[in-house]
Amino acid sequence: MAEEIGVISNKQVILKDYVSGFPKESDMLIKTSTVQLKVAEGSEAVLVKNLYLSCDPSMRGRMKISVGSYAESFKPGQILSGFGVGKVVDSGYANLKKGDLVWGITGWEEYTLIEQPNKLFKIHHTDVPLSYYTGILGMPGITAYSGFYEVCSPKKGESVYISAASGAVGQLVGQFAKLFGCYVVGSAGTKEKNKFGFDEAFNYKEEQDLDVALKRYFPEGIDIYFENVGGKMLDAVLLNMKLxxxxxxxxxxxxxxxxxxxxxHNLTQLIFKRVRMQGFLALDYFHAYPKFLDTILPLVRENKIVYTEDIAEGIERGPAALIGIFSGENVGKQLVLVARD
Amino acid sequence: MAEEIGVISNKQVILKDYVSGFPKESDMLIKTSTVQLKVAEGSEAVLVKNLYLSCDPSMRGRMKISVGSYAESFKPGQILSGFGVGKVVDSGYANLKKGDLVWGITGWEEYTLIEQPNKLFKIHHTDVPLSYYTGILGMPGITAYSGFYEVCSPKKGESVYISAASGAVGQLVGQFAKLFGCYVVGSAGTKEKNKFGFDEAFNYKEEQDLDVALKRYFPEGIDIYFENVGGKMLDAVLLNMKLxxxxxxxxxxxxxxxxxxxxxHNLTQLIFKRVRMQGFLALDYFHAYPKFLDTILPLVRENKIVYTEDIAEGIERGPAALIGIFSGENVGKQLVLVARD
Structure with a gap:
């Protein structure tokens, strides 16, 4: 009977309450709701079946009441949201029709009604894995690309250091830097070494003294630091920046x-070494997405870039996958497979 | 007899030992040495009679063993050095002759033998006070000018905040920003208010909460922060930066x-607000000194810039003047008059 009027069940990941400290699986719960598979008459919304959900570090900030952030906090008792890939089930929006594939901000659930479909990116190229649109062909890809080429102002031969180098963004930045002709060292929280063709890689957890570790890999200093981690790592890097x-x-x-x-503690080094430190977000570069795709798709198709994913299957595994990225358990881009099509 | 062979007494300011914590007058001593008023035959050195010595914050870093700094530490038992204005007494250097006026790095003493005279700037314009070449027409001037116009990338109408705003650099930056059409607020450690024509000024020592103070003067946030102080002020500013x-x-x-x-603690704001933080030093802009002078001299001559000096008379008062700038006792550029000509 429910089937006939197009109402089906919809598993959702709910934030129980604001999180302090390390998030736990129990900070979230799986709730089964229902959804009508039709967009209301006259609405410009789009109903999307979510295929892949992206686990992004920025989601942590939204689990607390955050000050000055660009993204609103999640609300306790409500579903999480983030980047994902989905298929249009029904559409009141002229530019999208049933069956279209899209990526953009969606809910952590099986089906999401998207009220602002103009913010979705339509997927035109499906000869590459769809999941890539949560990563190398999506927000992390634009982040890595704009971050390296626009923010870092790289020069051939320069020394590049990347923290969280096996994460979605880090692995790409390192490869862009290698393709560009830089010396590249990455650090991560696992023993996976040099998977992405960097010149060197190390596990920061095995280092007693980060300053000593950096001096080992960069005896003449670091030209470019791609900052993903902050804290003690940043302080050590500041001591090792080049002029x-x-x-x-x-x-x-x-x-x-x-x-x-x-x-x-070491920000005076910014003066001594005349260092530029620039915060940035992918969303400031979304306008350049078509140009980005033109550059990156051929590299992907020709296997000139190694791209690793860590895929959790089933939305029920979403909470565990999400918290895993904060302990560095993932190797490669962490995402959740919700449905294959 | 000494007079006949040109040897005269030379008072010097000596660093007793490396300083930790707040420097005290007793960390330095005045020693009377002698100097021969001639450059050795065949030498390319220049002997300078020092007229003005500049008290600069960067000198503090040189009183300790400093890590990664651009300037060498002073040596215990030896004289301090810094920027100053002097008159050439004798010269083995082709581009400078007896009677020429110069500014650049010199010793904290009455007479200094300068071994690298190519690093001195020859003073051509003496219709303005000579002491200005320790400030508005010297290193602090280039610092303020390049810092504001090159590093801050200002736009008309933007909101500019300057800490240590009554110091040598701060007072100039604020006036450049006003001339440029910005809204300018400065803070300092005294009650001297609005001396330099800023829109607002406050004494940071009277504020319980710097974040609250900044929100009062910048309800919509800060576009440009000219950072002279660091610490808690920087942390409060980071919370108030605009996109x-x-x-x-x-x-x-x-x-x-x-x-x-x-x-x-608030560097994540760099990401949220996509803020650029850029360390810089005047010495990277010394090549542009002639162009800088062409711009700034007319402003000085036409009194379009207010420039305040705090002059201690006599080299014996050098140590007290120098330590005064760290407690914010000076109003305006602190310098030491060693000799009038």
Whole structure:
């Protein structure tokens, strides 16, 4: 009977309450709701069946009441949201029709009614894995691309250091830097070494002294630091920057579970070494997405870029997958497979 | 007899030992040495009679063993050095002759033998006070000018905040910003208010909560922060930056007397607001000094810029004048008059 009027069940990931400290699976719950598979008459909304959901570090900030952030906090008792890939089930929006594939902000649930479909990106190229639109062909891809080429102002031969280098963004930045002709060292929280063709890689958890570790890999200093972690790593990097170095501040994942961020003590090095430190977000570069795709799709098709995903199957595994990225358990881009089509 | 062979007494300011914490007058001593008023045959050195010595915040860093700084530490038992204005007494250097006026790095003493005279700037314009070449027409002037116009990327109508706003650099930056058409607020450690024609000024020592103070003067946020102090002020400013704001990091005087810099906790705001934070030094802009003078001299001659000096008379008062700038006792550029000509 429910089938006949197009109402079906819809599993959702709900935030129980604001989170302090390290998030746990039990901070979220899976709730089964129902959804009508039709957009209301006259509405411009789009109903999407979610195929892949992206686990992004920035989601942590939205689990607390956040000050000054670009993204609103999640509401306790309501579903999480984030980037995902979906298929249009019904549409009141002229530019999208049933069966179209899209990526953009969606709910952490099986089906989502998207009220602002103009913010979705329509997927035109399906000869590459659809899941890539949560990563290398989506927000993390634009982040890595704009962060490296626009924010870092790289020069051939420069020394590039990337933290969280096996994450969605880090692995790409390192490969862009290698393709560009830079010396590239990445660090991550696992022993996976040099998977992405960097010159060197190390596990920061095995280092007693980050300053010593950085001096080992960069005896003459760092020209470009692609900052994903913050905290003690940033302080150590500041001591090792070269004259006129650049720091692209993409994220500070080591800080997101703290009630108060760690203090950074070495900012006077910005003066001594005349370093530029620039915060940025992919959303400021979304206008350049078509140009980005033109550049990146051939590299993907020709396997000139290694791209690794860590896929959790089933929306029920979403909470575990999400919290895993904060302990560095993922190797490669962490995402959740909700449905294959 | 001494007079006949041109040897005369030379008072010098000596660093007793490396300084930790707040410097005291007793960390320095006045020693009377002698100097021969001739450059050795065949030498390319220049002997300069020092007229004015500049008290600069960066000198504090040189009183300790400093890590990664652009300037070498002073040596215990040896004389201090810094920027000054002097008159050439004897010269083995082709481009300078007896009687020429110069500014540049010199010793904290009455007479200095300068071994690298190519680093001195020859003074051509003497219709303005000579002492100005320690400030508005010297290193602080280039610092303010390049810092504001090059590093801050200002736009007309933007909101500019300057800390240490009555110091040598701060007072100039604020006036450049006003002339440029910005809204300007400065803070300092005295009650001297609005001396330099800023829109608003406040005494940071009278504020319980710097975040609240900044929100009072910048209800819509800060586009440009000219950073001279660091520490808690920087942390409060980070919470008040506007989207795509810029922070020119000129100095962090509040940190120079600490054994360990205070921790800065709000750097994630760089990401949220996509802020650019750029360390810089005047010496990277010294090549543009002639162009700078062409711009600034007319403003000085036409009194379009207010420039305030705080002059201590006599080299014996040098140590007290120098330590005064760290407690914010000076109003205007602090310098030492060693000799009138």
């Amino acid at each position: 006129h170095g650049r720091i692209a501040v993409c994220g500070m994942i080591s800080q997101y579970n703290l009630d108060k961020n760690e203090g950074i | 795509h704001g810029r922070i020119a990091v000129c100095g962090m005087i509040s940190q120079y007397n600490l054994d360990k810099n205070e921790g800065i």
